[in-house]
Amino acid sequence: MSRKSNKRNYNVDEQDVQKFVLKPESELRFEVDSKNRITIELTSGTAEVFGTELVRHRKYTFGPTVMKAIFTWQGCTITLTGRPEVVYVAKETPMVFYINVHAALEQMRQEAEFKDSKGPTVMLVGPIDVGKSTLCRLLLNYAVRLGKTPVFVDLDVGQGQISIPGTVGALIVERPADVEEGFSQQTPLVYHYGHKGPGDNLTFYNTVVTRLADSINSKIHLNKKVKSSGIIINTCGWVKNQGYQAITHAAFAFEVDVILVVDEEKLCFELHRDVPSFVQIIAVPKSGGTVERSKSVRAKTRDSRVQEYFYGLRTPLFPHVFDVKFSDIKIYRVENSQKKKLSVKLFPVEIGPSLLHHVLAVTFSNNVEEHPMLSNVAGYICVTGVNMEEELLTVLSPQPQPLPNSLLLFSDVQFIDST
Ligand SMILES: Nc1ncnc2c1ncn2[C@@H]1O[C@H](COP(=O)(O)OP(=O)(O)O)[C@@H](O)[C@H]1O
Ligand SMILES: [Mg+2]
The missing domain is CATH 2.40.30.330 (Pre-mRNA cleavage complex subunit Clp1, C-terminal domain)
Structure with missing residues (x-):
């Protein structure tokens, strides 16, 4: 594993070009600091960013303040321009595990389609910074690439991906996430909560989660394809004490079929005890690429979500x-x-x-x-x-x-x- 660190203050520097040859089932991980941007170009082979395929010879810009990975199933070559804080190729990834989870969910969707019933409702739980949001994105992208239209629910009021912090929300995913901008937010269903953590008013948080679940459960039957595609629910990283109660509350409210527990075995044990036995609880490994984010990075991410809500990200509003x-x-x-x-x-x-x-x-x-x-x-x-x-x-x-x-x-x- 080669690991390179550049701490000087540079913006995208056209002089700084690195080429990477990736073997099948490996990924290029990079971290860009708050002052830099980098561009990535896939020059041969195939590759994807958290489940969204890259277009060959298109330049993608990342940063400031991002950590991402470009994964390849078949092998590829990538040109990286600029100065990332960290960049290295990783051969060990949990992607085979993740795609097996996807395949199992896909089978449940196909059965649901056949029987005209509801597809799997999947909830991801685990501590902070273990890759829950990333895995949601991957599973949604893989479903969409097979023509499904799952509902994405984000219950993370601090680092959520729908609307702004202090809300819970849902949207129907019809296209893979944009590599740079994430999922299209055209008509999300948004409920106000008003705080950055569920513990600030747990009663209201649980009430809002129930209302969102009821609203989705009543609407999902109106569209056969959405119904059989199922629901993927992201949660925040608060898994202890009252946080655990919030998780079980959400599991009951959404009547989940599958809970994916990322990197927290104790939680699997507790959930086995507290949720009905028909709920499948699957322990999922975290990726070695997930990076712990400091409090200030998390606050910055929240700020940039609000900035993005009003002004757009790459596409200006x-x-x-x-x-x-x-x-x-x-x-x-x-x-x-x-x-x-x-x-x-x-x-x-x-x-x-x-x-x-x-x-x-x-x-x-x-x-x-x-x-x-x-x-x-x-x-x-x-x-x-x-x-x-x-x-x-x-x-x-x-x-x-x-x-x-x-x-x-x-x-x-x-x-x-x-x-
Ligand atoms: N394989 C990976 N390589 C590099 N960075 C990753 C990888 N997977 C996730 N990350 C990054 O790690 C950080 C934490 O992941 P995230 O999915 O937000 O965790 P959680 O939702 O559990 O808090 C994010 O910045 C994400 O982009
Ligand atoms: Mg998250």
């Missing part, structure tokens, strides 16, 4: 900035209620300077009595200015004014718009 009168909106936060009937309740938030940089959910309802926090949301805006004299909020919004509704939900998630 053009958000709108406008003023909203204090008197035209009402902002609520979700808190636990003492009453038994409904465990969460809306409490008014005073409009003032403390709202600066916070994101707010735009709901589909103007009526507190309709419990808008229990339905999907229209989208998010971000407060970029608070003018107390004129009683105006300046907001960044994906849609032009006016806001479709006056009722907004507060989120802990903040974004400093420096664009």
Whole structure:
């Protein structure tokens, strides 16, 4: 294994070209720091990034701050331009294990198609940074490449891949993830939660997960192909104590058939004890390429998700900035209620300077009595200015004014718009 580290500050440096010849079933792993970008070109053979095939002779750009791998089943040659922090070829990968998991799921999908029943509902669990999100992406991509259209559910409110942090969501995957940009986010189903970790309000988190599951379970029957393709659910890395309760809650809410436990044997044992015996629990090895991300990298990733939500990643989006009168909106936060009937309740938030940089959910309802926090949301805006004299909020919004509704939900998630 050759491992090269370059710590100097460079952007994509056209002079810095490295060629790699990969044998079958090996992968090129690289890490790009916060100041650099690299480009990758497949010059011969076939290769894929987490299940998405690379187009030969197309240049793909990665970075800043990414860790990825280019895997080849048949062998390939790759040209890398720029200065990655780390780059090496790995011969040991768990890809054969992963493709066997995919093959088993595919068989369940085919049976479901034949019987016109629901395909497998699969949940991935395990500690942080073991490759759960990556494996979700791989399994979704492999399903889509065989013409399936699975539902991707992301329950990770901190490092999720749908909408922005502080939400749970779902989308139907019809095309492989874009190598650079991930899955297309055209019409996701998004539920507001408003915090970066499930433990901040576990009651509400579990309530939202149940609502999302109910919504998907009622909708999935409307489309035969989606129904037989099944569901793949990503979770966060909180697997101890209450985190474990959140996992079992989600397993019951979604009525999962398969749980893939990445790199945590104890969790397999606990799940065997606590979920019905028809649920298949499979211990999955983690890839040696997964890299532990520091707290600051995780925070940066959250920021860039919000940035991406408003401004796009490679394909630019053009958000709108406008003023909203204090008197035209009402902002609520979700808190636990003492009453038994409904465990969460809306409490008014005073409009003032403390709202600066916070994101707010735009709901589909103007009526507190309709419990808008229990339905999907229209989208998010971000407060970029608070003018107390004129009683105006300046907001960044994906849609032009006016806001479709006056009722907004507060989120802990903040974004400093420096664009
Ligand atoms: N085979 C691999 N080679 C290099 N980096 C990888 C590989 N698999 C995953 N990664 C990277 O490792 C990090 C952690 O993986 P991720 O799937 O986000 O873990 P989790 O969802 O369990 O927290 C991510 O930055 C991901 O891109
Ligand atoms: Mg993840």
